[in-house]
Amino acid sequence: MLQKTLVLLKPCTVQRSLIGEIISIFERKGLRIAGLKMMQLDDAILAEHYAHLVDRPFFPGLKQSMMATPVVALAVEGVDAIEVVRQMAGPTNGRKALPGTIRGDYSMSGQQNIVHASDGPETAAVELKRFFKDEEIFEYSLPTLRSLYATDEV
Numbered sequence: 001m002l003q004k005t006l007v008l009l010k011p012c013t014v015q016r017s018l019i020g021e022i023i024s025i026f027e028r029k030g031l032r033i034a035g036l037k038m039m040q041l042d043d044a045i046l047a048e049h050y051a052h053l054v055d056r057p058f059f060p061g062l063k064q065s066m067m068a069t070p071v072v073a074l075a076v077e078g079v080d081a082i083e084v085v086r087q088m089a090g091p092t093n094g095r096k097a098l099p100g101t102i103r104g105d106y107s108m109s110g111q112q113n114i115v116h117a118s119d120g121p122e123t124a125a126v127e128l129k130r131f132f133k134d135e136e137i138f139e140y141s142l143p144t145l146r147s148l149y150a151t152d153e154v
Protein backbone atom coordinates (compact mmCIF):
# COMPACT_ATOMS: atom_id res chain seq x y z
CA MET A 1 0.00 0.00 0.00
CA LEU A 2 1.25 3.47 -0.87
CA GLN A 3 2.03 5.21 2.43
CA LYS A 4 3.52 8.44 3.67
CA THR A 5 5.70 8.63 6.74
CA LEU A 6 7.38 11.38 8.74
CA VAL A 7 11.16 11.62 8.89
CA LEU A 8 13.01 14.23 10.93
CA LEU A 9 16.67 14.91 10.27
CA LYS A 10 17.76 15.66 13.83
CA PRO A 11 19.98 18.58 14.90
CA CYS A 12 23.00 16.22 15.07
CA THR A 13 22.51 15.63 11.33
CA VAL A 14 22.20 19.34 10.59
CA GLN A 15 25.30 20.08 12.69
CA ARG A 16 27.31 17.38 10.94
CA SER A 17 26.35 18.75 7.50
CA LEU A 18 24.68 15.47 6.55
CA ILE A 19 21.31 16.87 5.43
CA GLY A 20 21.91 16.26 1.72
CA GLU A 21 23.59 12.92 2.24
CA ILE A 22 20.71 11.49 4.31
CA ILE A 23 18.01 12.85 1.97
CA SER A 24 19.91 11.20 -0.90
CA ILE A 25 19.65 7.82 0.80
CA PHE A 26 15.85 8.04 0.76
CA GLU A 27 15.81 9.29 -2.84
CA ARG A 28 18.21 6.57 -3.97
CA LYS A 29 15.99 3.91 -2.42
CA GLY A 30 13.14 5.07 -4.66
CA LEU A 31 11.06 6.90 -2.08
CA ARG A 32 9.32 10.10 -3.12
CA ILE A 33 9.88 13.31 -1.13
CA ALA A 34 6.32 14.61 -0.74
CA GLY A 35 7.16 17.37 1.77
CA LEU A 36 10.32 19.06 3.00
CA LYS A 37 10.98 21.91 5.42
CA MET A 38 13.32 23.22 8.09
CA MET A 39 11.82 24.10 11.45
CA GLN A 40 12.90 25.03 14.96
CA LEU A 41 11.22 22.73 17.50
CA ASP A 42 10.12 23.97 20.92
CA ASP A 43 9.02 22.52 24.27
CA ALA A 44 5.38 22.20 23.25
CA ILE A 45 5.87 20.22 20.04
CA LEU A 46 8.52 17.98 21.65
CA ALA A 47 6.32 17.23 24.67
CA GLU A 48 3.69 16.07 22.16
CA HIS A 49 6.06 14.27 19.82
CA TYR A 50 7.85 12.40 22.61
CA ALA A 51 4.81 12.07 24.93
CA HIS A 52 5.66 8.36 25.41
CA LEU A 53 9.04 9.38 26.89
CA VAL A 54 8.24 12.37 29.15
CA ASP A 55 8.79 10.36 32.32
CA ARG A 56 12.12 8.90 31.24
CA PRO A 57 15.29 10.30 32.85
CA PHE A 58 16.80 11.12 29.47
CA PHE A 59 13.82 13.25 28.36
CA PRO A 60 15.30 16.69 29.30
CA GLY A 61 18.53 15.84 27.46
CA LEU A 62 16.61 14.49 24.49
CA LYS A 63 14.54 17.69 24.31
CA GLN A 64 17.62 19.87 24.53
CA SER A 65 19.31 17.89 21.74
CA MET A 66 16.22 18.22 19.53
CA MET A 67 16.20 22.02 19.97
CA ALA A 68 19.95 22.56 19.42
CA THR A 69 19.37 23.66 15.81
CA PRO A 70 16.41 23.51 13.44
CA VAL A 71 15.46 20.05 12.19
CA VAL A 72 14.57 19.10 8.63
CA ALA A 73 11.15 17.49 8.35
CA LEU A 74 10.38 15.20 5.42
CA ALA A 75 7.19 13.54 4.28
CA VAL A 76 8.38 10.43 2.48
CA GLU A 77 6.17 8.29 0.26
CA GLY A 78 6.40 4.81 -1.17
CA VAL A 79 4.82 1.36 -1.04
CA ASP A 80 4.98 0.25 2.61
CA ALA A 81 7.07 3.39 3.28
CA ILE A 82 6.49 3.35 7.05
CA GLU A 83 8.15 -0.04 7.53
CA VAL A 84 10.74 0.52 4.80
CA VAL A 85 11.92 3.78 6.38
CA ARG A 86 12.04 2.25 9.89
CA GLN A 87 14.18 -0.57 8.50
CA MET A 88 16.42 1.96 6.77
CA ALA A 89 16.84 3.92 10.03
CA GLY A 90 17.75 0.83 12.05
CA PRO A 91 17.39 0.37 15.82
CA THR A 92 17.45 3.41 18.13
CA ASN A 93 21.03 3.02 19.34
CA GLY A 94 23.54 3.68 16.58
CA ARG A 95 26.07 1.41 18.27
CA LYS A 96 23.67 -1.52 17.96
CA ALA A 97 22.38 -0.68 14.48
CA LEU A 98 23.81 -2.80 11.66
CA PRO A 99 26.05 -1.30 9.01
CA GLY A 100 23.90 -0.53 5.98
CA THR A 101 21.25 1.16 8.11
CA ILE A 102 21.36 4.94 8.47
CA ARG A 103 22.00 4.80 12.21
CA GLY A 104 24.44 1.91 11.73
CA ASP A 105 26.43 3.87 9.18
CA TYR A 106 26.29 7.36 10.72
CA SER A 107 25.70 7.17 14.47
CA MET A 108 27.57 6.14 17.61
CA SER A 109 24.74 7.17 19.95
CA GLY A 110 21.34 6.25 21.36
CA GLN A 111 20.35 9.91 21.28
CA GLN A 112 22.33 11.55 18.48
CA ASN A 113 20.93 9.02 16.05
CA ILE A 114 20.47 11.05 12.84
CA VAL A 115 16.78 10.50 12.07
CA HIS A 116 13.35 10.13 13.57
CA ALA A 117 10.97 7.88 11.63
CA SER A 118 7.29 7.18 12.41
CA ASP A 119 6.82 3.71 13.88
CA GLY A 120 3.41 2.72 12.47
CA PRO A 121 0.42 3.86 10.39
CA GLU A 122 -1.40 5.64 13.25
CA THR A 123 1.75 7.42 14.42
CA ALA A 124 2.65 8.40 10.85
CA ALA A 125 -0.77 10.01 10.31
CA VAL A 126 -0.58 11.96 13.59
CA GLU A 127 3.06 12.96 13.11
CA LEU A 128 2.60 14.13 9.52
CA LYS A 129 -0.25 16.37 10.72
CA ARG A 130 1.96 17.61 13.58
CA PHE A 131 4.74 18.76 11.26
CA PHE A 132 3.01 19.58 7.95
CA LYS A 133 -0.04 21.54 6.88
CA ASP A 134 -2.11 19.78 4.20
CA GLU A 135 -0.88 22.21 1.53
CA GLU A 136 2.75 21.45 2.39
CA ILE A 137 2.36 17.85 1.20
CA PHE A 138 2.63 17.59 -2.59
CA GLU A 139 1.06 14.93 -4.80
CA TYR A 140 3.28 15.12 -7.90
CA SER A 141 4.34 11.73 -9.33
CA LEU A 142 7.83 10.48 -10.12
CA PRO A 143 8.37 9.77 -13.83
CA THR A 144 10.50 6.79 -12.73
CA LEU A 145 7.51 5.09 -11.06
CA ARG A 146 7.32 2.31 -13.68
CA SER A 147 10.99 1.53 -13.11
CA LEU A 148 10.60 1.52 -9.33
CA TYR A 149 7.65 -0.88 -9.03
CA ALA A 150 5.90 -3.71 -10.88
CA THR A 151 2.52 -2.65 -12.24
CA ASP A 152 0.68 -4.69 -9.56
CA GLU A 153 2.70 -3.15 -6.71
CA VAL A 154 1.44 0.40 -7.01
Ligand code: TYD
Nearest residue numbers: 053058062091092110111112113116117119
Ligand atom coordinates in the same frame (compact mmCIF):
# COMPACT_ATOMS: atom_id res chain seq x y z
P1 TYD B 1 12.14 5.88 20.79
O1 TYD B 1 10.81 6.37 20.32
O2 TYD B 1 12.19 4.81 21.84
O3 TYD B 1 13.05 5.34 19.56
P2 TYD B 1 13.06 5.62 17.98
O4 TYD B 1 13.62 7.00 17.74
O5 TYD B 1 14.01 4.56 17.46
O6 TYD B 1 11.66 5.46 17.48
O7 TYD B 1 12.98 7.11 21.36
C1 TYD B 1 12.89 8.37 20.75
C2 TYD B 1 14.22 9.05 20.87
O8 TYD B 1 14.54 9.23 22.25
C3 TYD B 1 15.39 8.29 20.29
O9 TYD B 1 15.51 8.41 18.90
C4 TYD B 1 16.54 8.92 21.03
C5 TYD B 1 15.96 9.21 22.40
N1 TYD B 1 16.36 8.19 23.38
C6 TYD B 1 17.42 8.46 24.22
O10 TYD B 1 18.03 9.55 24.15
N2 TYD B 1 17.81 7.51 25.13
C7 TYD B 1 17.17 6.32 25.23
O11 TYD B 1 17.55 5.47 26.08
C8 TYD B 1 16.06 6.04 24.36
C9 TYD B 1 15.31 4.73 24.43
C10 TYD B 1 15.69 7.01 23.45
